[in-house]
Amino acid sequence: MNIVKDTVVTITYIVRDMDGKLLEESEEPVSYLHGGYDNIFPMVEAALEGKAVGEKVELKLQPVDAFGEMDEDLVRLEARDSFPADIEVGMQFVGSPVDGSEEMLYTVTDIAEDKVVVDGNHPYAGQAVHFECQVAEVRAATADEVSHRHAHGAHGHHHH
Numbered sequence: 001m002n003i004v005k006d007t008v009v010t011i012t013y014i015v016r017d018m019d020g021k022l023l024e025e026s027e028e029p030v031s032y033l034h035g036g037y038d039n040i041f042p043m044v045e046a047a048l049e050g051k052a053v054g055e056k057v058e059l060k061l062q063p064v065d066a067f068g069e070m071d072e073d074l075v076r077l078e079a080r081d082s083f084p085a086d087i088e089v090g091m092q093f094v095g096s097p098v099d100g101s102e103e104m105l106y107t108v109t110d111i112a113e114d115k116v117v118v119d120g121n122h123p124y125a126g127q128a129v130h131f132e133c134q135v136a137e138v139r140a141a142t143a144d145e146v147s148h149r150h151a152h153g154a155h156g157h158h159h160h
Helices: 042-048 143-148
Strands: 007-017 022-025 030-033 056-061 075-079 092-095 104-111 115-119 129-140
Touching (some): 042 129
Antiparallel strands (some): 007 129, 056 129
């Protein structure tokens, strides 16, 4: 079966930076609903269109097509005393942005005496990446999956 709209595609993937350094690798296969449901980077989806099990796709993605551009507004200075005493650079916190939109993950990038710099950008924001994936499985989506706009089951999204 080939990858077309409303198939559930299971892939394994590797993301490297442009120097070939490993950024992210699927620990287990990941499934997504194919067909413009925004479940995966659109350029990856486009490259996978028509492929079959066992086929590989390799792409170079610009930041805008991958983890986004760097947004300076997401870098914030916070008071040191609003963080735990054992705070270290690289720690991550979930915080709600000032305008009350959904919570996001902030990474601590710098610590001064009474201030902490946190960055809400994705750790790989602003980076072009090399994305490589292999198709592990392709099946027709169920009506449920199509109406919910994402894959269900072993490797998909779970409802709680």
